Amino acid sequence: MNVHAPNQTPAPTATTCPYCGVGCGVLATPDRLGGATVAGDPDHPSNFGRLCSKGSALGETLALEGRLLHPEVAGRRVAWEAALDAAAKGFRKALETHGPRSIAIYLSGQLLTEDYYAANKLFKGFLGSANVDTNSRLCMSSSVAGHKRAFGADTVPGTYRDLETADLLVLVGSNAAWCHPVLYQRMLAAKAGRGTKIVVIDPRRTATAEEADLHLPLAGGTDAALFAGLLAYLAAAGRIDEAYVAAHTNGFDAALGKAREAAPDAGATAEACGLAKADVAAFFDLFAKTERVVTLYSQGVNQSLAGVDKVNAILNCHLATGRIGREGMGPFSLTGQPNAMGGREVGGLANQLAAHMGFDAESVDRVRRFWSAPRMAKAEGLKAVDMFEAIGRGEIKALWVMGTNPAASLPRADEARAALAKLDCFVVSENMASTDTVTAGAHIRLPAAAWGEKDGTVTNSERRISRQRPFLAPPGQARPDWWAIAQVARRLGHGEAFAWRTVGEVFREHAALSAFENDGARDFDIGALADLDTRDYDRLQPVQWPAPRGGVRRETRFFAKGGFFTADGRARLVAVEPQPAPPAETAYPYRLNTGRIRDQWHTMTRTGKSPRLASHLPEPFLEISVGDAAREGLLDGGFARVTSAHGAATLRVRVAEGAPSGALFAPIHWTGETASDARVGALVHALYDPISGQPDAKATPAAVAPVAFAVQGFALSRSGFGPLQGDAWWAKAAVPNGAGLLFACDAAPDLETLLPALEPEDEIVSFADPSRGAFRAAVFRDGVLEACLFVGARRSESPWTYLRGKLGEPISEGRIRSLLLAGRASEGAAQGPLVCACHGVPKGEIETAISGGCADAAAVGAATKAGTNCGSCLPEIRRMLAGARAAELAPA
Structure with a gap:
């Protein structure tokens, strides 16, 4: 502070x-x-x-609206002492009655490393339970397992600078333009400045694919076959680094033999992956002839029934060519959360111990001795999906959820939410007073510090540890998560081992464990940071690990000269057998792919507060191909009911040019708190990779059908909304100076019911056209727009984008009457949906710049600032430019 x-x-x-x-x-x-x-x-x-x-x-x-500001037990506000006593009592009872297998804690990649460390120490070392898992299981555990199979440890070999010095960047299952835009801009800078080639391997034509030199829209799930074919091609073309393979690896012959069986040449690979042979041949040739290659992969690889095999198929190609650990080359896992890496470092997964150690007897004993742990877990615990199934069966009696929302984000989310209601003791540490998980029956609610209030460290995708420092005082009675863990530990009789006074003390212990009996045989070593005093910890600058005692802190890479963390020091090439895609099911003929959108994050408890971020894609939607939409009778802008064997959701339809046939895409962000019927996690099947335990969130069998509503529209209000009819579809959206609600239903909502905060002196200006089902009203208070309601047979995009920015402002009677009569804003042509969220540039402003002579994205940026910050809107700007050029060339 x-x-x-x-x-x-x-x-x-x-x-x-x-x-x-x-x-x-x-x-x-x-x-x-x-x-x-x-x-x-x-x-x-x-x-x-x-x-x-x-x-x-x-x-x-950063607003405090909706924050959980004080502890609660059984729905009643209590003092921290009472809440901590209740939590300790619940876990003690479960332990004494049912043993350590009956307790669990579910963590988050948004926790700080110190929070993670405290939780792992308590449960694995002092309560005897390895039922410690994290929502990072859902996004990157296949990478962890792939790294450990190949390297002997969960080691990311390269650094971000490799993206700038590579001559070829291969992105696999990664929409980096939207999900890692700052890194992606470094890639595009290399493309513009050095001529770096970019290949994107993804079934969808994403914003990332639009910028690529080559896009391979392979059939979902065939990544391993593609890289098996690549390995076979590299061998046939004489591009194997035989010296590196002989000196530093095992398993090459078996891996190559299996690859040749699966995909012996470009033609066979193309057939297996549903690609054009010429495109596959071009990719293989480019990879073979380019020394400096970085292959980046993310959820499209990890979230799969064979995610670990996909990872190892990629690693095989880099190991076989020796393109690893040297500048500008290597495999690179892009992690999705701010501290997924830090969680991995302290054993945040049920199959790991702290400091990148596993559950082998030697590691268990080492950690036990370091902690002086009285009840050390000796075997792996339950991974996320299995953990919640055990809760549903009644085997886990006490659960602590910290900083995540599993009732919305887990596969088969409806079943996960129902399981939570069966717990004898259910503790939630949370920033927000109401989430799908909090309202699923949490007995004890602990107010946690949020970003801006938290103090500790995080580790990014290139192994760089950075400080997260507080700049705001914790509101109400919010406290750090590590502190809450330590307080419960004290009540369970372990106060001496958890007697930390500051977060820096937790970090120093974590760093000391990484160096304990570590002679270089373990990759994770930050012993150089174990002796930081409070002042040095507060001033800690970003540092990459490893940082052993006496070592020089500098940019580091692994494995250029071998030195793997296996028993013999050699990497393992894994014989991967690509699995064919399962046949389509008659009842569920489509494959549902889930993921993120550009301007939202997880379940929107933070980003959902930003009016700017809500202005790009404000509603939950379903993306479908042109042909599939026509076949199913779906219209762009209409509604679809998506169903699977596990759940259903109603989503706005977005018909997408270039979307793969037979595939659907829906974003993960909307919950029961933010939409009426858009919990996509409820649809996702609970199948997972047998090695990593990571759920397959990319290929759930699904069906789709049109849904019709008599009317749709929106409401804006400075003071909230009343209820809609029970079967209405709705989605909340943040707007400046108030709240927004987009809806569709079979009968127009009543103005006084939907806007219950109206006052007698308010002026209501309205327009009704019963023949067209149209009703529009604006409410003024002291000349300021207080609320409005638009209802009609179709979407009202122009008035929505215009009026959302006018709420709480004076609007002349002439302008509002014109808007109500016409159903659109005369000024709205220069507005429209936001394209550039960084600088708040709407579509209409960009269109004006293009019509005024801006011929490329750089000129548009110079005129409007759009696309000049993170660049994630550049693909959309380029589409608008291309559309304008096509319109100019079209015959009159």
Whole structure:
């Protein structure tokens, strides 16, 4: 916390963004009103001052509305002492009655490393339970398992700088333009400056694919076959680094033999993957002839029934060519959460111990001795899906959920939510007072510190540890998660081992464990940080591991000269047998793919507060191909009911040019808190990779059918909404100065019911056209737009985008009457949906710039600033430019 004189502008606090695994540095300056202004940190080596749309809007997400500000037990506000006593009592009872297998804790990649460490120490070392898992299981555990199979440890070999020095970047199952935009801009800079080629391997034509030199829209699930074919081609073309293979690897012959069986040449590979032979041949040739290659992969690889095999198929190609650990080359796992890596470092997964150790007898004994642990877990615990199934069967009696929302995000989310109601003791540590998980029956609710209030460290995708520093005081009675863990530990009789006074003490213990009896045989070693005093910890600059005692802190890579963390020091090439796609089911002929969108994050408890981020894609939607939409009778902008064997959702239809036939895509972000019927996690099957336990969220069998509503529209209000009819479809969207609601239903909502905060002196201006089912009303209070309601047979996009920014502002009677009569804003042509969230540039402004002579994205950026920050909107801008050129060339 910065201390400053009353009239002095506070100095910015250097901290780290709480979103994806890029780990961008942020400078936050408190505004003395409970908020802060946020800018990128130009000195942070992850982003050099650049932020994406989400990071740029962090200042809009700091409001206390909806926060959990005090402890609760059984729905009643209590003191911290009472809540902690209740939590300890519940876990003690389960332990004494049913043993350590009856307790569990479910963590989050958004926790800080110190929070993670405390939770793992308590459960695995002092309560005897390895039922400690994390939502990172859902996003990157297949990478962990693939790394361990190949390297002997969960080691990311390269660094971000490799993306700038590579001559070929291969992105597999990664929409980096939307999900890791700051890194993606570094890739595009290499493409523009050095001529780096970009290949995108993804069934969908994403924003990332639109920027690629080559896009391979392979059939879902065939990644392993593609890289098996690549390995066979590399051998046939004489591109194997035989010296590296002989000196540093095992298993090459078996891996190559299996690859040749599966995909002996480009033609066979193309057939297996549903690709054009010429495209496969071009990719193989480019990979073979380019020395500096980085292959980046993310959820499209990991979230699969064969995610680990896909990872190892990629690693095989890099190991066989020796393209690993040297500048500009290597495999690179892009993590999705700010501290997924930190969680991996402290044993945040049920199959790991702290400091990258496993459950072998030697490691168990080592950790036990370091902790002086009285009840050390000796075997792996239950992974996420199995954990919640055990809760449903009544085998787990006490659960602590910390910083995540499994009732919305887990596969078969409806069953997960129902399982939570069976717990004898259900503790939730949470920022928000109401989430799908909190309302699923949490007995004890603990108010946790949020970003801006938290103090600790996170580790990004390139192994770089950065400080997350507080710049706001915790509101109400919110407290750090590590502190809550330590307090419960004390009540369970383990106070001496958890007697930390500061978060720096937790970090020092974590660092000391990494160096304990570590002679270089373990990859994770930050012993150089184990002796930081409080001042040095507070001032800690971003540092990559390994950082052993006496070592020089510098940019590090692994494995250029071997040195793998296996028993014999050699890497393992894995004989991968690609699995054919399962046949289509008659009842569920489509495959549902789930993922993220550009401007939202997880279940929107943070990003959902930002009006700017809500302006791009404000509604939950279903993406479907042109042909499939026509076949199913779906219209762009209409509604579809998507069903699987496990659940259903109703979503707005987006018909997408270039979308793969037979595939559906839906974003994961909407929950029961933010939409009426859009919990996509409820549809996802609970099948998972047998090695990693990571769920397959990319290929759930699904069916789709049109849904018709008599009317649809929107409401805006400065003071909230009343209920819609029970069967109405709705989605909440943040807007400036109030709240927004988009809806569809079979009867027009009543103005007074939907807007219950109307006052007698309010002026209501309205327009009704019963023949067209249209009703429009605006409510003024003291000349200021207080609320409005638009209802009609079709969407009202123009007035929505215009009026959402006018709420709480005076609008002339002439303008509002024109809007109500016409059903659209005369000024709205220059508005439209937001394209550039970083700079708040709407579609209409970009169209005006294009019609005014801007011929490329750079000119549009110069005129409007659109696309000049994170660049994630550049593909959309380029589509608009192409559309304008096509319109000019079209015959009159």
